[in-house]
Amino acid sequence: MPVHSIVCIKSVVRTAPDGVGRRTPDNSELNPFDRPALEAALRLKAALGGSVTALSMGPPVSAEVLAEAQAMGVDRAVLICGPALAGSDTLVTARVLAAGIARLMPYDIVFFGTRTSDSDTGQVGPQSATVLAIPFIGGVKQLEPALTDPLADAPTAPGATASHWRLQRLIDGWEESWQVQSPMAVTIHPRAYQARSIALGGIAAAHAPLDIQTWGLADVGMSVDSVGLAGSPTRVSNLRKIKRPRTCRMLTGEPREQVDALIEELTTKGILGS
């Protein structure tokens, strides 16, 4: 039962923006939260067969993170790119990605990272699923095919694709189990999958030659005025760095009292687990 996955990835800016963020090859990298999502999809393919497609929307420099995904082992890489896309908010990004995903039909699972390291909204995964009108589970720790249809309580027909899945998600100290029917979208919990180290031969193979499909707006059936700043209903009006002053507090008393006070403080702040 081969599984066809799409992993949506982003080329993020490594350094904090100073004024308008401009992405260059030297200050961009694959969003670290996307790595576990790529890993989850690749492991699924290794176990069940099928394919993994990496999809990104962004400026041309995003081709570099798609090449990185190829070096990790994805089969196909697609970049949705065009000058009109600059300034797109998360809703427009989700609409564009959804349009790209629709073009990649048929698929079983769309993977996202939980958030990006540069804008940190965590919105694009759930918004894309909403636009696609498919089920969505966030913060997934583990996913595996349900060999029987748990919803119908009957065995799935032989040869059918794994349309039913068992998922575990992590949230706020809880682990929830879900049964979901694909096609579906998930975000992968950042600590759930340790992304593989890239083999040097994978880098050579990914670039020999580089094979990334580039789609323009017309290819995904969208118009210039529906995307970018023009099409975005939300806008970041200000970005201000908050400096938190570091303070030093001396603990006094017997060593045992000092240790107790320190543990109390660290536990209260959630640094030590209860």
Add this chain to the structure above:
Amino acid sequence: MTEPFITAKNRLLRRTVRSFCDQELRPIAAEIDQEARFPWEVVEKMGRLGYFGIQAPPELGGAGLDALSYVIIIEEVSRVSAAVGLCLSVHNSVALYPILAFGSPEQQQRWVPALAQGRKIGAFCLTEPNVGSDAGAITATALPASDHWLVNANKVFVTNGGIADICLIFARTDPAAGRKGISVVVAERGTQGFVVGDLEDLCGMRANPVASIRLYDCRIPRDHLLGRAGQGLTIGMAALDTGRIGIAAQALGIAQAALDEGVRYANQRQQFGVPLGRHQAIQMMIADMATQVEAARLMVYRAALLKDQGAAVSRAAAQAKLFASEAACTVTDLAVQIHGGYGYSKAYAVERYYRDARVTRIYEGTSEVHRMVIARDVLGN
């Protein structure tokens, strides 16, 4: 600013190697130096990821990368652990490369896959107790017998010597023929008469098991001759041209690491009420260090690019190795100076960089030998 020479492939490679080394090697780099321990746990992973067959073709188990990729990898690994960078440089460029360049198809099938995947480690055995820069004066012999070469050799300062499985031995197959009687035979560890001597107790590069290798009446099969009989010095010089680019990259990595630590410390350490970096004396040092590092990088990458273009690289490789190794010594020295007393303590990494840098001016051709090579080429004689 986008760097010259660098492509998207090189950038991905650099990020990949940096991230692997930060994760796997950095946490143990100081410890393996102090314990003089070869980090098998990381080396095995590197083997699976292609670090031991960087330029070997994929069909022989290699990563199939070019010389520019090779120097970027050595630079990044050496930035974290110069001793592991040394292991890779020697293995890839003076053990594996000569087999790829001069070995018969059968020899390549026999040795390359295991070497390229790090299942076997390679070494280059040229230096003898009384033979250093004067390679033509070696005394080791490999005398032809009925179905084997009878090899007697005392090779010292063999990088990777303590762990090497496949050793390129430079020996006289025709003692009467002078420099033209020197050949390369491949000796496998475990052959009767193959003895690994004590590990050297070195100033730097301590995680690399540098050892002597001795062969006593060792019978090496006839088909272990690399290239032709008498071709030894040609193979050696070709290997060293490649090797020198690797050592230059290693020196560059050490220098970059020292610059990074110097900058970090200059921004953090306060004296006279301001960070060190606000003092002009320190600014001058940082400026010199950064300039030396960038100049070294340009020379090292240029030598690699010339090699990728198939151009003659002897002079460019010698210049890159000379400049980068001298720069590594200058930059690590200044990094220690910026750290003051702490820089002389093992608590700070610059102490290790300072020790590691020194030998880059000595091995695979001293700075003086490189000046000879460069001058000969410039003067046209």
